[in-house]
Amino acid sequence: MNPYVLHFNEIDSTRLPDVGGKGANLGEMSKAGFPVPRGFCVTTSAYRDFIAASHEMDELLDLLDRLQPDQLDEISKLGQRVRDHLLSITIPETIKSAIIEGWQKSGEDREYAVRSSATAEDLPTASFAGQQETYLNVKGADQLLQAVRKCWASLFTDRSIVYRAQNGFDHRSVFLSVVVQQMVFPEVSGIMFTADPVTGNRRIVSIDASFGLGEALVSGIVSADLYQVKAGGIIKKQIAKKEIAIYARPEGGTDKVKLTGDQRTTPSLSNEQAVRLAGMGRSIEEHFGSPQDIEWCLADSEIFILQSRPITTLYPVPPVTDDKIHLFLSFGHVQMMTEVIKPLGISVLRTFLPLGKSSPLGESDLLVEAGGRLYSDAITRLLEYPQLRKRLPEILLNLDELFSRAVRDFMDREEFRTAGRPNRRIKFSLVRKAFPTALAILKNILYRENDQAIDMMNRFITEKVGENRKLLQEVSGPERITRIQEMLNSILTMTIVKVAQYLPTALITYKLIENLSRKWLGDTAELGGISKSPPGNVTTEMGLALGDVADEVRNHPAVIEYLEHANDETFLEDLKTVPGGKDVLPAFLNFFNRYGMRGTGEIDLTRPRWREVPTQLVPAILSHIKGVRPGQHRLDFLAGKKEAELAAGRLLDRLREKPLGFFKARIMRRLIKVHRSLIGIREHPKYFIILNFDLIKQVILQEAAELAMDGILKHPEDVFWLSLREIKEVLESRRLDRDLITSRKEKFQRDEKLTPPRAITSEGEIITAKPGAHVPPGALAGSPVSAGKAEGRARVILKLEEAKMDKGDILVAPYTDPAWTPLFPLAAGLVTEVGGLMTHGAVVAREYGIPAVVGLDNATRKIRDGQKIRVDGTQGFVEIMEQDA
Template identity: 75%
Template sequence: MSQYVLYFNDIDKSSLSRVGGKGANLDELCHVPGIAVPAGFCVTTRAYLDFVNTSKEFAALLESLELIDIESLEELKSAGERMRSHLENLDIPECIQQEISRAWRKTGSQYAYAIRSSATAEDLPGASFAGQQDTFLNIKGEDNILDRVRKCWASLFTDRAIAYRRKNGFAHDKVLFSVVVQRMVFPEVSGIMFTADPVTGNRRIVSIDASYGLGEALVSGIVSADLYQVKADKLLKKQIASKEIGIFAIPEGGTVKLKITEERQTSQALPDEGAVRLARMGRNIEEHFGSPQDIEWCLADNEIFIVQSRPITTLYPIPAVSDDKLHLFVSFGHVQMMTEAIKPLGISVLRTFLPLGKSSPRAESDLLVEAGGRLYTDAVTRLIEYPFLRKRLPEILLNVDEMIGRAVQDFIEREEFQTTDQPVKKLEFALVVKALPTAFAVLGNILFRNHDQVIAQLNLFIDKQVKKNRKKLQEVSGPDRIAQIQEILSTLLSMIFARIAQYFPAAIGTYKLIESLSKKWLGDAAELGSISKSPPGNVTTEMGLALGDVADAARNHPAVIEYLMQAADDTFWEGLRSVPGGEDVLPVFLNFFKQYGMRGTGEIDLTRPRWREAPTQLVPAILSHIKGVRPGRHRLDFQAGKEEAELAAGRLLERLRQKPMGFIKARIMRRLIKVHRSLIGIREHPKYFIVQNFDIIKQAILQEADTLVSGGILEHPDDIFWFSLQEIKEIIETRRVDRDVITMRKEKFQHDRQLTPPRAITSEGEIITAKPGAHVPPGALAGSPVSAGMVEGRARVILKLEEAKMDKGDILVAPYTDPAWTPLFPLAAGLVTEVGGLMTHGAVVAREYGIPAVVGVDDATRKILDGQKVRVDGTQGYVEILTKEPVLYKHD
């Protein structure tokens, strides 16, 4: 077999390293029944290597690419031109020329050819590299073929290809290059076919673009195309474009751009039956490759030819299902304010933690499924089988995340859902009876019960239970400890739910009643924004105040401040002790970390670092507090919020007294306000309880990991994060581990973390994106109004808490906020997040601090530039960008 040329029929899947992704895929296409592929051959990567190795300068030129600034267009352009010019003027070795010429004659010297790149990192499931190298069409003659092969090799160093590899972490010397030489087809019509809708992700819809002439015009984006969408052999959609130009082959070789005759411009390029036939072929190709495909096709003399197929790399993975029923999956991460990818242990812990949908307490719940490194719940599919819940579930979800609520409503209202034979279930009487005591308790809490000791008792319970669970884990080791962890996890949610089930609904219900009755009796809810300020007992607010105390302790010690600016996690405490003033502030620091060190950003993921493990995460917040807030101001502001809430309540009650039956209305309202302010503080207690338990569980797992490292089973304690709880148990029992699994899962995690997780996705892969409900001014960004008021200020776009720098009065713009972000709220004049709802963390804390907030603003951290002046309307639910250019910060 030749080392420089391989014919399509000689290639198999094992040839990837020799012919690249495109070449290997073309061979696979030749094995799909009923698919016509124009003949051709691949010039192998061995030929490319032997070609470039004839150059003495190539290695040095390659190394120089790692030194250029890819953000500098001039540097990029100069480096690319230098590389391409060098290769285009390099002679192809005679032995390579001979083999290419021999293959050309065998395939047919009388034909014209298309010559395309096929890199070893191209057209793969994880990276397409589409459009990075040059393509040459309608090439005739031996010399021209050889010349275009050399130009194709040189195009490995186009400016866009160099930048793409650098940005995606592909080393220039690791990407090898093959060239596909394929017989040209001269089509009347050609185009691109996706076997999944590239916009919505729906895997059941085949989307076809079609236009006149060569498909290269479509690929390069210079012509319009008809759009055809086919599902289950039925044409769903047909959108005819005005096709003014096309690219056509000319007899002497090469291509030309021609104007389409006026009568054909708006005619249908592909007949309906042709679209259905093409879609059927696409499904066969998809089935052969085992994944959705991006396919280039052409129609000549009523025969369809496939000239390329590659995996679609932009689709979000679908959560797995075991039946053909249409399911709706909702993002667990959006509900929990943590949308980043989670490692396998973190996923396993959360699935074990959920007490429903399990075969045994130690098992993992089937109500949570992994997709793209995130967790999705199928619970919505099951809940909407109950007509009673089908009507009310979207309304409930609006309070969690407005966009999720609207997506669920959209799904329910769809024709395909309405016309499907949906199970109609009724609530079991026994379940209703079981829920009655809690319902009566909620009612009693609203109407007459005293709540002065509720939060104190809850704090006592949490402290006692955490100590109890810590003791349980200290008394066992090895597989028994993992089993104990599984047992503890399975009880946490039901345990804390039993404690707050009668209180939290009362806190939310009274807030809603205050709003609705104010509007009914007074015509507005003007005082609502102040009623929730500075309530007692919120553990997250107390944490923010405690961090303010830490900042106040450090602010009078310049050496401590200077140390914090360059502190490292592994020497944080030793270094603090060694600087002047360090011993004075140390007790305040230690007290804070003793109480709150188990917290951290994205804390529902057990594998994420806690503050006690990485204390420098808090340094930016401490320094911003020192810079932006006067000493003691954070506690004065909290007290002022409490007084403002009391004044707002007084104004509300006085207005009610002026109305008919005002005495009774004021008395009802006074009770609602008291209940709301007494109980809303427990909003953060469940996560506070759960995170403390997660922390002691993590410590126990890492102790087991240390033992495995000592025994040579694992290389590093953190390697334990790449396994589920059950897998860890088996590793401890067998004293064996497959390190290839770690490598594979690390690679998957790196891929997954680049994905953007949707809020809602169907089992067909369709991402449901509902529009927010707010009516917004032109150009404004819509979201959910969760904390009333309007404010203008400079946007501070913060993606990671550990990188946070804020000045007093800035508008905090973030992907999400969880309790770890609370220290920034005393500085913020307003809040904008991409995720959230009325009762999520950021919304509750924003109301407590009395700052306007809009949540659920899609792509806020990309659409708003750091430093731009913005207006946040937390009453109507939108954000306006007031200046195009960013304003510099004091920190900058």
């Protein structure tokens, strides 16, 4: 077997290091019997021996390694230098002879397509599509050798260098093979995706087709006819006006030909041909086991496959166990944490959900992992109840308007209406169980004094967390994991029982105040003021407490300077050595004692907490010192409370002037009182949950530390890559397959690059319902959650630990969870990519009286840091006032 040339019939997936992704796939398909034109690959050994002849490549690769992806000018200059150098090297005679021999065996009288095939190309995780060059209609030995040399040099085009740098591929670790394949001179050619590349639907085959060679489509110089096939039938057919085609020249090379007359609008494929193509696409997909991007052509009505690669841009489909269509909603969007979660974090959350389990210690099948995130299948099951179908979209408005609209879109689809799903009825026993809670809510609204509810919740949290701490410290080893599973299974139920009559009361009274104001007065002008500074919100209290820490720090310049360079591991110890450090130390200790278990993305148990990475708080503290006067945060809170009283007074005065005004004012006064006394409890459930998660994390790390001491784990934090069940098994067996951790770390890195959709079906289709707001031309639409308007400088913050804000800036973020609360006193307005009426950012924005728009897709990309923007939190849109920051 020639080390420099392998023919397609000698190649399968095991030869990827020798022939690259494209070559391996062609060999696989050829061996499997698919209609692939004959050809061979010039192996990576040839490329390596070719560049080994150079005395400069090592130095040039060293220079490339130092460049960052955004250094485009430097990349362009150095890339050109590398390409020129490679084109100047003589091909060694042994390599040249092997190529000529392979060409003669394949057919020296034929024309060839010569394509690059990199070893990091056409993989499930990175396609490298279009990064290297292709040469068509190559004739004769001289043209072939020159095309091979150009392919080798194309490994260092600007786009290839940038792509490798962005995707973490070492320039020295990617090698190039060259595919030499007999040309087919087709009437029609194109690209076929075995999943819809726009929506992600895995049941749809999408075909682009045009006349002539496929290069016209690949290079984007011609509009294509579009055919979509599902279940063996055409579901969409869109015929383009085709102005240009590319055809082969007799002497070699290609020409662009202008199409004329009816040919420009003639369908390039018949329906039968499109369906036949789709069937072959499905067969290729089945062979490779994943959706494919396939180049094909049609000559004399015969289909030829020119290459196939995995589609790497699709979001993974959440798994299902039947063939019915399901709708999955993102758990991360509900919880304001859309980032990838480690396996232990996923396991904890699935164990935490008490429903959909085969055993109390197991993990719920209502939450499934896809792309390192969790998706809920609960909505599919709820839609089986006719009584809930009409109400679910309205209920979901409280979480996220786009959730609501996605569910409406899903229910309107024919495949949902004709799915033959069961029409379940809510059992009377469930209604009977819910009746006492519903009655308690009614009593709370009508006549109960609710002032003690928050104090009661605080006592419950303190007592229960103490009990759980004792339970976890009494045992060790596998039994400790069992207790964790038992505890997780009960936390949510216990929390719901405690707040079931209070939190719904607060939400219902808010909606009643809004609806009755609109009905009786024709507007909700006072609604925003009424929501300001309610008592008892633990998250608001946390923000105020951090403001107190900032006020302690502001009087000590040496401490401020220390914070700018502090180290997490020795944060408190080093603070003691700084002038003034001992004076502010009690403030930090008090804050960490109460809130140290919090942090960004805190629903993921594996994420660092403020106690572990205190420097995360430094930007908020320094911004507070810079932007807020001493004590102003406390005064602002009191001012908000006073404004709420004034707003309530104005609302009641206006109502008294209406018919039956005394009666209406009396009802409204009661609703306001109940709402303000109970809305503060909204953050307590999560506070309680995170306290328990913190306990669990600490004891798991204690067990992991012992495993690391025994050499079973390399580091204690490696336990984050295991599920609770797996940790228990390791503790019992004292054995671990470390390759499992390695593979999960690699998957995590791939999943980090994915953008999780809000809603996705079991067919893989991403539902992207648009916001409902009517917006001015050019404005960005979201959901209005806190009334008012604000203008200011956009401060786009992707990570809390990188936050730098001045008073009056408008905070633009992917999401906000409780950890972001310290920034709210500085913000004049809020814009987030996820959220709803009752999610954290919305509630806190109303408490601070700042306008807020949430659910604005890609807000952090559409709005640039430093731009002047206007936020309309009443109607739900954002206007960019200055296009250039």
